[in-house]
Amino acid sequence: MELDPKVYEKVTEYSETGEKLFYDGRFSEALKEYHKALDLIPEPKTRWEASVWLIAAIGDCHFWLKEFDAALECFRQLMVDYEEYGNPFTRLRYGECLYETGNEQLAKEHLLAACSMEGEELFEECDRKYLDIIRDLL
Numbered sequence: 233m234e235l236d237p238k239v240y241e242k243v244t245e246y247s248e249t250g251e252k253l254f255y256d257g258r259f260s261e262a263l264k265e266y267h268k269a270l271d272l273i274p275e276p277k278t279r280w281e282a283s284v285w286l287i288a289a290i291g292d293c294h295f296w297l298k299e300f301d302a303a304l305e306c307f308r309q310l311m312v313d314y315e316e317y318g319n320p321f322t323r324l325r326y327g328e329c330l331y332e333t334g335n336e337q338l339a340k341e342h343l344l345a346a347c348s349m350e351g352e353e354l355f356e357e358c359d360r361k362y363l364d365i366i367r368d369l370l
Contacts, residue, residue, distance in 0.1 A: 233279060243269045243282055250289060263293040284314050288322060295325055304329035320350040328362055336365065344369050 235243065250265030270277070270286040277283040291306025307326035316322040327342030344366045346354055355363040 235273070235280060235282060239272050239274075240282075243272050243286075246272075247286065247289070254289070254293060257296075259293040259296045263290060263297075266290045266293065278313050284310065284316065287314075288325075291325060291329075295329065298332075300329050300332040304333050317345075318349070320346045320354055323349065324354055324358070324362075328358065331362065331365065340366055340369065 234240070246265045246269035250262040250269065253259075253262035253265060266286055266289045270283065270290065273280050273283050273286070287306050287310055291303045291310070294300070294303035294306060303325065307322060307329055310316040310319070310322050311326055323342045323346035327339045327344075327346060329339075330336075330342060331339035343362055347363070347366060347370065352363060
C-alpha cells in the first residue's frame with residue numbers, strides 16, 4: 233500500500249529536514265523531525281514501508297546521542313515487528329545497542345550476522361570495538 237500523496241509529501245518533508253540535521257550532527261533536532269514524520273503514518277504502522285526507515289533513523293539518532301536503551305528499543309522493534317533480519321544496517325545497530333546495554337552474547341550474534349551480509353566494510357564508520365568483539369568468530 234502507498235501513503236496518501238499529501239501525507240507522503242509531509243513525511244518526506246520532515247524526513248529530509250531530519251536527514252539534514254542528522255548529517256549536521258544535530259541529532260536531537262533530527263529526532264523531532266523524524267518523530268513528526270512517523271506520527272503522520274497511519275496505524276498499524278507496520279503496514280507502511282516508510283515506518284521502517286523512520287524508525288531506523290530515530291534509532292540511529294538515539295544511538296549517536298548515546299541513548300542506547302532508546303536506540304535498542306527502535307532496532308528491536310525493527311527486528312521483531314518488521315522482521316528486518318535481512319537488513320545489515322539494522323543488524324549492525326541492533327548488535328551495537330545490545331553490546332552497549334550489556335548483552336554481549338546476543339550482540340555478537342547480530343554483529344556477526346551483519347558482517348556476514350556486508351563484510352567488514354560495514355564497520356568502517358563504527359567504533360572498532362564492535363568488529364573486535366567478533367573478530368575471533370570470523
